Amino acid sequence: MTRFLFVSLPLTGHVNPMAALAAALLRRGHEVLWAGSESFLRPIVGPQARIHPIPLRAHRGQAERGLDATRSRWEGYIVPHARTTRKGIEAAIAEFAPDVMVVDQHAIAGAIAAHAHGLHWVSVAPTTMELTRPFRRGLPRVEAWIAGQMAAAWSAAGRPGEPPHDLRFSPHGVIAFTAGALAGDPEHLPSNVDLVGPSLAGRAPDPDFPFDWLDPGRRHVLVTMGTLSMDIAKDFYQRVDEALAPLGDRLQAIVIAPDRTLAEPAGHVLVRRRAPVLDLMPHLDAVVSHGGLNTVSEALVHGVPLIVAPIKGDQALNAEAVRRAGAGLRVSFDHVRPDGLRAGLLRLLDDPAYAAAARAEGDRLLAGGGAEAAALILEAHHND
Amino acid sequence: MPTPTQSVVAELLREVTGENAEWLAGLGPATRLDGDLFLDSLEVAALGERLAARFGPAVDLAGFVAGLELEALLQLSIADVASYVDGAG
Numbered sequence: 001m002t003r004f005l006f007v008s009l010p011l012t013g014h015v016n017p018m019a020a021l022a023a024a025l026l027r028r029g030h031e032v033l034w035a036g037s038e039s040f041l042r043p044i045v046g047p048q049a050r051i052h053p054i055p056l057r058a059h060r061g062q063a064e065r066g067l068d069a070t071r072s073r074w075e076g077y078i079v080p081h082a083r084t085t086r087k088g089i090e091a092a093i094a095e096f097a098p099d100v101m102v103v104d105q106h107a108i109a110g111a112i113a114a115h116a117h118g119l120h121w122v123s124v125a126p127t128t129m130e131l132t133r134p135f136r137r138g139l140p141r142v143e144a145w146i147a148g149q150m151a152a153a154w155s156a157a158g159r160p161g162e163p164p165h166d167l168r169f170s171p172h173g174v175i176a177f178t179a180g181a182l183a184g185d186p187e188h189l190p191s192n193v194d195l196v197g198p199s200l201a202g203r204a205p206d207p208d209f210p211f212d213w214l215d216p217g218r219r220h221v222l223v224t225m226g227t228l229s230m231d232i233a234k235d236f237y238q239r240v241d242e243a244l245a246p247l248g249d250r251l252q253a254i255v256i257a258p259d260r261t262l263a264e265p266a267g268h269v270l271v272r273r274r275a276p277v278l279d280l281m282p283h284l285d286a287v288v289s290h291g292g293l294n295t296v297s298e299a300l301v302h303g304v305p306l307i308v309a310p311i312k313g314d315q316a317l318n319a320e321a322v323r324r325a326g327a328g329l330r331v332s333f334d335h336v337r338p339d340g341l342r343a344g345l346l347r348l349l350d351d352p353a354y355a356a357a358a359r360a361e362g363d364r365l366l367a368g369g370g371a372e373a374a375a376l377i378l379e380a381h382h383n384d
Numbered sequence: 385m386p387t388p389t390q391s392v393v394a395e396l397l398r399e400v401t402g403e404n405a406e407w408l409a410g411l412g413p414a415t416r417l418d419g420d421l422f423l424d425s426l427e428v429a430a431l432g433e434r435l436a437a438r439f440g441p442a443v444d445l446a447g448f449v450a451g452l453e454l455e456a457l458l459q460l461s462i463a464d465v466a467s468y469v470d471g472a473g
Contacts, residue, residue: 067457141452
């Protein structure tokens, strides 16, 4: 039996795969304590999970686009979060005496605390943003700026000198919830990374979703762009609407978006605030997405090709991986016109090579073993 | 009035984004590639190729941006790219 302390950020896409890993560890007879906001974590990790509560602090809003999003991710989110959570993490260590810490790449307070206590720790990468450090090659001064942000957090925690290494990458090991093309160029990966593929936890069914609306005589497309502010999203959804308008004879589309995003959706377009994406996947022939890692992974493991219109962060990397794998197309979120979107969609629907490539890439993701494989790796860490 | 090089940079931006004349008319010397146009890395690479084809291989946009600090990248405008091109070409 091993004691694992989990340190994440209050971001659903980050906590979901870690929650599946924690569940796998519990099934194998280990102990898991989460250090984080109880109000955020509880609905995801379940009523039985142990949580060392750290109050959730409000951070100023993050910029949504471009390098400004990179800057605000670090200055406005990761570094302040490290500052406000470090003492809580230290208290969790004192209470729980963990054997191994499991730390989100962006929860750098967990890395700093592990160093301070001489604990064995493993980084987990729930997104592909930090995995290959893309700025190192194209924009090295941005990478240096990120290193400066981490050094400032290190000093603010009262640690002497510089961080001994990149706080996003534990020297003891890195577990990434991705694999295959999505993990990027193997040459750019850290040498101690394990690529376990997606860690897809089952989700509660959505009894309200009208599955009987789906006409088996037509193809089906899901449009899901993550949580966007309306001013950014509205224009894109309008172009999607125009792209779909003349295709009612051959397809139906489910668009996940706030109410009234589309003024007058056509009869073959269903707009829903939320939808049971995993349950829908077996019915789908194509997905239009912003390229969040979870959505892309879920589509690929179901053999569903994608049109990816990346907005920020790792989405452009994921879009490029999908394109290179032949599992879909990358389009410009800002610049693609309705006719370009429509042509791309019809290519995915008419050429079975895209679905075949999606299936093959999905098989590579599943071969990683997911949460169960990650649990075995963590066990081996403790036995090291 | 935009300089001739600024106009070429704007036109090449229109090409790499697949946009139209109306979009092009909205660009000016102060338009920022990241902050206003949200140009992604692929579009920057495509712009670099077109600049080199137009002005010669000494124009190395990727090398230029690799030397810029975050703040300068956030503010990088059509005028900045044009003045780099004028200096390098």
